[in-house]
Amino acid sequence: MSVLQIGAGGVGWVIAHKCALHNDVFGDITLASRTISKCEKIITSIKGRNNLKDTTKKISAVAVNADDLNALVKLINEVKPDLLINAGPPWVNVNIMEACVLTKTAYLDTSVATDLCSPGQQVPEAYDPQWAFAERFKEAGITGILSTGCDPGVVSVFATYAHKHLFDEIDSIDVMDVNAGDHGQKFATNFDPETNLLEIQGDSFYFENQQWKSVPCHSRMMEFDFPVVGPQKVYSMAHDEVRSLAEYIPAKRIEFWMGFSDSYLNYFNMLRDLGLLSPKPITTAEGITVKPLQVLKAILPDPTSLASGYTGKTCIGTWIRGQKDGLPKSVFIYNICDHKESYIEVEHQAISYTTGVPAITAALLYFQGKWNDVGLFNVEQLNPDDFLALMPSVGLTWQVQELDA
Amino acid sequence: MSVLQIGAGGVGWVIAHKCALHNDVFGDITLASRTISKCEKIITSIKGRNNLKDTTKKISAVAVNADDLNALVKLINEVKPDLLINAGPPWVNVNIMEACVLTKTAYLDTSVATDLCSPGQQVPEAYDPQWAFAERFKEAGITGILSTGCDPGVVSVFATYAHKHLFDEIDSIDVMDVNAGDHGQKFATNFDPETNLLEIQGDSFYFENQQWKSVPCHSRMMEFDFPVVGPQKVYSMAHDEVRSLAEYIPAKRIEFWMGFSDSYLNYFNMLRDLGLLSPKPITTAEGITVKPLQVLKAILPDPTSLASGYTGKTCIGTWIRGQKDGLPKSVFIYNICDHKESYIEVEHQAISYTTGVPAITAALLYFQGKWNDVGLFNVEQLNPDDFLALMPSVGLTWQVQELDA
Incomplete structure (x- = not known):
């Protein structure tokens, strides 16, 4: 088993820690960001907190420019993750989803691809760029779970x-x-x-x-x-x-x-x-x-x-x-x-924590075979009981x- | 008779108008600023308001960089004013005073040369750069009147x-x-x-x-x-x-x-x-x-x-x-x-007005032979009765x- 996480900001920080705390399930972890030093800093923090549960599993840092589709596809083909966790900024979502379709890789993120304030990117259109992938996720035979943070999530x-x-x-x-x-x-x-x-x-x-x-x-x-x-x-x-x-x-x-x-x-x-x-x-x-x-x-x-x-x-x-x-x-x-x-x-801090824990709860449900149907889903479409039963043990x-x- | 005014900001604007309204006393007026268009704009305003009292007297605009001592001396030697009125920013005061000493030209300004907040430029040292000219004004046989605005003034x-x-x-x-x-x-x-x-x-x-x-x-x-x-x-x-x-x-x-x-x-x-x-x-x-x-x-x-x-x-x-x-x-x-x-x-507006009118009141007293002793003076050293008797007729x-x- 292995996961590929893209994004090393505040939310990415917590997701990586929680991935490591559950690496008996997730297996090897690859952290990718435009700035590799941000990934390395997180790994140092994980090791410093003794948060790598199974120390026989690997955790490693790589640099990737998520605006570059070819680079994303190349990285995914190298890592061959069972799940890609997207913790990057909104504007990389579409590119990463495209790379997941092309490589037939399961996908999970924590917020929408829009900025919620510019014309065409406001609330009524919030999911349009991502919902446009629905048929292609089905055809690729992969699972996609959108907005698994706290709010949204x-x-x-x-x-x-x-x-x-x-x-x-x-x-x-x-x-x-x-x-x-x-x-x-x-x-x-x-x-x-x-x-x-x-x-x-x-x-x-x-x-x-x-x-x-x-x-x-x-x-x-x-x-x-x-x-x-x-x-x-x-x-x-x-x-x-x-x-x-x-x-x-x-x-x-x-x-x-x-x-x-x-x-x-x-x-x-x-x-x-x-x-x-x-x-x-x-x-x-x-x-x-x-x-x-x-x-x-x-x-x-x-x-x-x-x-x-x-x-x-x-x-x-x-x-x-x-x-x-x-x-x-x-x-x-x-x-x-x-x-x-x-x-x-x-x-x-708690704002990143409350976003990271639900994302890992959803990821664990995917690995447990509970939230792993083929297709693209918002959390409103998935079984809330499984999620709410598991989340407290992950941290909330x-x-x-x-x-x- | 003639005056040379340096500075064409808000205070300079009012001083120029009031000069023009008393040009039967002041004679020809030369307005100088780094940006000649600012002087030209003031002259247009003066003419638009019919504020040139004696239309046989000249009012003209010239460009000068007041940071350049040679340029100042050259300009003063060309204009040969009876009084130089300095309405420029604080940092040009010392240079203009130097030019006045070199050309033996009477000098008047509206505020200090310091910024009142940097080390060595605070209130206790506020007049040091200008008071240093006291002996040289006497030797040159000229009058200098400092800080003739509203506050100071x-x-x-x-x-x-x-x-x-x-x-x-x-x-x-x-x-x-x-x-x-x-x-x-x-x-x-x-x-x-x-x-x-x-x-x-x-x-x-x-x-x-x-x-x-x-x-x-x-x-x-x-x-x-x-x-x-x-x-x-x-x-x-x-x-x-x-x-x-x-x-x-x-x-x-x-x-x-x-x-x-x-x-x-x-x-x-x-x-x-x-x-x-x-x-x-x-x-x-x-x-x-x-x-x-x-x-x-x-x-x-x-x-x-x-x-x-x-x-x-x-x-x-x-x-x-x-x-x-x-x-x-x-x-x-x-x-x-x-x-x-x-x-x-x-x-x-009134903030520039209340600074410009007292400056012109002091300038008129100089031309009337009342505030024209040789030396460098603050207004506290001069006769307040002359000033307060004249100021209402100038505008305050x-x-x-x-x-x-």
Whole structure:
């Protein structure tokens, strides 16, 4: 057995650690990234944490440019993995899926190929570039599993579980993502500032009465009393899983909400109003042409530098309201994850941890022959019970909270 | 008669208009700047407003690089002005003074040669580069008048007047500068963003009990009930006139205070905390090296673009407390200036207007033979009565408000 992982950012970091912790199942692990030193650093961390479960299995680093299809095909043919785990940035998804079809290799990723804010790449079109592969995955006789992180990912498994077991009819699905942690910086992003600050400027899309509705970012807000981390303000935002939930789970309204502190929004709004979040180049009086967003990225803290000092917890879950047995019902299904505990285990913070653990849960299900049908799947199409039974042993527990209906 | 004006920014704009409105006294006017088009634009504005009082006198534009001493000397020898008015940026002051000594030409400026925030250029050293010329101005037989704007400038004349007429002993001199106007922008600076945002980051220096004391910017605040514009928060700040007042007016404490709105300080603090106010170059992931402050300058509104939409008023004055005839006394001597009225008259806002009018008042006193002794002077050394009698007719009124002592 062997796996090939592409991508060595924060999520890739956790996926690699968790792969290594289950290498009795996964076999040899190959880590590939444009920058090989990032892979080597992860391997050093895995060995330093004694996270290579079966030390007779190999773990190795290789360099690959995922924008280069030929290079990808060549690498896959050399490694001959049983599963390719894609932990790269959104824009490499399509190329990697193409390489998997050409080499007949099973595929798994953690988020969509679109940027969720540019024309043609917003929520209603979020899965178009990847769903276009459906027939070709079938013809190639391979399995593809899309968006197996936390959100998208686990939150859709929660909704699927609720649809299967807890509700006769669903009125609303609200995916809720709150990071109540503290990294000690006045303003910083938890992943690449350029990707993050661009994404959260996009209009929010929610699905209501079979139609897409769009509102400017941060214009729809509610306060929700989260378990453990308490009341938090959350804002309607564009997010991948609203599209796949709308496709597979019948509900009158489906929406994604993310928590932002007043301080974060104050910085964000000021930076946006001044034009410092713009990806359009400006030219200084000295004749230097540069994108303000790239300048901001250069001066903000490196997201990977935040993990060691992170304290507090994340709470990510799915709030489902509807009817069961003729009575109104409201449940919140969620996970709580602690930044410091994540760091102790895999040397990274909870935001990457909550994305990496579900991806490895899905990968284990594939190897166990449970999530391995031929074809291309979103998690809403797969058995939630298998997933939710396994995930706690991989690292994330989950709870169902009954709310006043 | 003739004058040579160097500098064609906002203050230069108003000085040129006011020169033209008094060209029966000043004679021919030559406007010089590195960028000749800026001078030509001012001349078009002067003619458009019918502000050339004596149309038989000439007004002309020339290009000069004020960093080039030889070019300055050559220009002065060609124009042979009776007075050189320096409205350029701080760093050209010393060069222009040198050229005036070499050509035996009378000199007048509106602010110091230092940046007030770098080591060796802070308030205690504010006048060192210019005061070093004192003996040479005497030997050359010429007059030099330093810092004849509003603050520095008028506010010191107010203090000198109070010292001469209203007080036997002075406890404190607080220079108070509030712009209660609205330019309609979320965040903008009223003059060059690079100069302004660097300057206001500097530590504040105040003079107390014959000693310099220093505190971080914005760390000393008070609320003051200003005439006309009402209560405003003002913050202790580094400013030129604290140095000259400390030299020439005996007082137990001398300090400068500037008004900042909560919104302005919110933007300022966030930009500073993120590192966007830094003059130190950074390098982006794409390999572009640029100073964050210069990027900010490129995206902020051009200060000169603000004037046409500016509404509201400025209130700038000097609050003096002490004793007269054995009784405690407290007075606020001030000017109120209206942005819109300034724009109607000279096509610029009140901040430039309040700097330009006093400079021309001083220049007129020089031509009237009242402020024309040989030597180098700060306004605290000159007769305040002459100045305050003339200034209203040039464009700025002043009032004395008695406060509860």
